[in-house]
Amino acid sequence: MRIMKSKFKYILSTCLLILGMTACDINRLPETSISDATFWRSETDLIAATNYLYTFIPGFNTEDVWSDDAIGLTSNNISDGSRLAPSTDGNYTSPYQLIRAANNIIEKGPKAAATTSQAVIDRYIGEARFFRAWGYYSLVQKYGDVPLILKILDDTSPELTEPASPREKIFDQIYQDLDFAASKLPTIATLGIGNFGRISNTGALAFKARVALFEGTRSKFHNYGDYKKHLTLAVAAAKAVIDSKQHALYANYFDLFQYAGEGLQNKENIIVKQYGVSLTDRVLTHTYFRGTLENGNKNPTKSLVDSYLMSDGLPITKSPLYKAPVKSTDVFVGRDDRLNQTVMKAGDPYIFTKKVFDVAVLVFQKTGFCFRKFSNIDDWNTQASSIDRPILRYAEVLLAYAEAKYELDGSISDADLDLAINPLRARGKIAKLTNAFVTTNGLNMRDELRRERRVELAQEGHRYWDLIRWKTAEIELPKPVLGNYFFKSEFGTTTTVNLTPDNYILVTAANFRKFDPAKDYLWPLPLNEISLNPNLKQNPNW
Template sequence: MYFLKQTIIKMKLLKFRNILFILALLSSCNIDRMPENVVSDASFWKSESDLKAAANYLYTFLPTMPLTADNMSDDGFAMVANEISSGTWQPPATSSDFTTPYQLIRAANNIIEKSVNAVAAGVVPETVDRYIAEAKFFRAWGYFSLVQRYGDVPLIKTTLKEDAAELTAAKSPREEVVSLIYSDLSEAAAILPTPTALGAGSNYGRISKTAALAFKARVALYEGTRAKFHSYGNPTAHLTIAVQAAKAVMESGEHDLFSNYFDLFQYAGKGRQNRENILVRQYGSSMTDQILSHNIGVIINGACNPTRSLVDAYLMKDGLPIDKSPLYVAPTRHSEIFVNRDARLAASVMKEGDQYFQNTPYTFPQLVYQTTGFCYRKFVNAADQLPPNNNQSFIDLPVIRYAEVLLTYAEATYELNGNITDADLKISINLLRARASLPDLTNAFVADHSLSMREEIRRERRVELAMEGFRYWDIIRWKIAETVLPKPILGCYFFPGGFGTATPQLTADNYILAQSGASRSFNSQRDYLWPFPVNELALNPNLVQNPNW
């Protein structure tokens, strides 16, 4: 593995400089302010400050804004077509999707191995165990990222020297990799403090017990449903783990839903007072106290535009789909799309009158950027465009939130048993529907309206987590990508006079055509796994390319 060899060489060359640099940074309490070059020398591991500094680096691998992963699915479209969504991609020479997780895994392995030195230096064992637990969480994070994309991958549980045999190791079965993920997360959850114990001060944002459990539930739902719908492995075992892990979070008393869905993605949703957030990527609070920042202009100017497929998925206020509800009236202007709809639609997609650019109201889509005629609204705070922020926002990014845990519990329960009771719906999905001002989802409601319980559970997941990076992986694990992705990408109905002087390509029935179906494909014998980078195959003769790539 070329990148691992280069990491080892680089770390040797920078060893002494890194030690001096990190010693100068130990006083920082911000988890995202560590440099990329982590000290690997055993002489460094002598104090809790050393352990914390090394662990802080792991947090830099959490996702960042803007979120564009939904462009790989049928929910999002940028200013140009996405090659994965379109099916036009080819094996890359190199790819950070492969190298970055292993960089994280190496850093986590280093902490797990070297932290024992701190005990000999007098650091309390319980303190050392906590940082090892954080490292195990992140090792699991790295491996899940790899398994999602590539399936079987080389399994490396120790830091390697440049002549290590593991550098040319063959792939390990995904079940073996997932087993390590479960083990790491279970061990981490047994040791890590609760969010309450971490508090709202300088420890807020660190990995907690419920973060480890919630992530374990995410992994298990993915593996269980993927095994079920792709017909391999033991889906029952994974789904059982998903139900148990999600239920443990639900019964912990540490989390509940934030009262306002829109505010979840605004400054009001920052901090421990928002108990829905289980793990966030922190951005700081202002230009003078920032960890990172993200640019609002990128978000509203085409980074990821909602599609018609996503917008049409939102229910009417009576809880019925638009093709079944008597409340649905075909809109005659853009703003009418939001009338009598699930409240999450207006919180996620811009409508006329919303604060848009430098506190000026949104009027109509700018099709040169918002290519589908729909503009993403989450995380957009127009005041941030004004001085002193000048387009830089410090709204935190929820990486794991309690709503996902509730959705995981409901879906895993249904897929495990083939049904779900009204009691289980009450403690999971119906909490989300209540916040969205929708009636309860019950077995009787489904039967009375000829709905599918599975499809309604999936719908709830789609709209609750819309544009947060879940949709592509959902259609992969459900094995519906081959049906969903080859379809044309449609946008808003082209209302006369509703888009200024823009003249986009339209369908015969007057919907914006962002991308034709003829330019989209999905190879079901190939595209459910990603291709390994060509350079990695050349450097490791035992690393075999995924089928049909």
């Protein structure tokens, strides 16, 4: 695993070479001190240029607090509906920095033809087109229509004041870029240990499945566009990844998010954010466990915990196995094993000053729950973790395939459930999902597919965007934020806690949360961008 990470040191150091070339504002960037006359001459130059793109892969964050899965120590203006249009916003400018860097490579990469084969040039242009698609998806996901820029601009370029392009046109460009990338990039097996972490052809296809599922379901439930077009693409892209046989589920769910799950031997990871090699060769580290989870900046909610099934495959509201808990460990008894691997319970390894977890510290973990994914007692002590962050896993591809098939056809066969859903449930040690099981137990297949996605991908930054595309954010986000049952003998009485009438921790009352469906399904454009471009119009009602 550490050997596989050694390549990352090279990526970080070489990307600094061209940082000045690509890290400024996309619309108004002078050419750099690196002369085109001495660059773009070899494969080494193409590698150096594309390495910079990898710095835009997102690291650990607290984005789950935007959703109903988590809440931090303080209120969040996205999930509670209190935000205002900002003057500037890195969520808007950073993707355009990435897009400009990608456009630069796409335009200038062919100059290396004198010393480099077309196949090699296409490979790195494929990486650039993947990252251009990544940047545009990040933009349109949040803002809808945005300017579509496919070439390098200067201060006199008329594109600087063009209006935003329709989202359908942007998605068509994203698909074109990802199709090119998928056709030109090597397989993950061909990349091997030496190039582990670079985008593979299945990385491009898996990301296409994510993109097309988002737009297909969003257009379906928000009632615009041709949702079948996008869902058809999602099904095909996901199935292509499945049929490639390049990926498989990792046996141990907890270890997916530990050092044991890193590197080429883990066939589930398709795209990862790589961190450093060791404490003595750090390069890049994070403090996600100590600085975010243990400190209470991202705590699981009762809503998330309640979504985990009992081992018989039924929700806690239907299963005869469910018993009201009388102590904190009862919450985990007889449940989907992924709950045990995602949320701390008494007896789990914890932190260096309290090596075994007993109960959440309510002054920090306000819900009475603490996330467990990525927890590592040694990393807590050193305050320098180099556990990689999985960005796109094979599990997500399976979930995308199942959901897209269901939303496209209005049903899903047991064969497809066995292909895409039941392997995940088997890893969680819960009963299979079948059409007969749904009918017999008065369940809804759509709800069960969405539930499976929620628990499998919990704490990985998907839930908010799922609520947005399903058009259920207006239902779920205004609800009160609840936490664990208040076990007085375990939590004690030294911390003042608000409780519901049935003795659950009340973190935030419903009157402090809102979601306006007339505006909050799109983000506000930064005011400075609108003033720079008079043809750029603010999103409705902001």
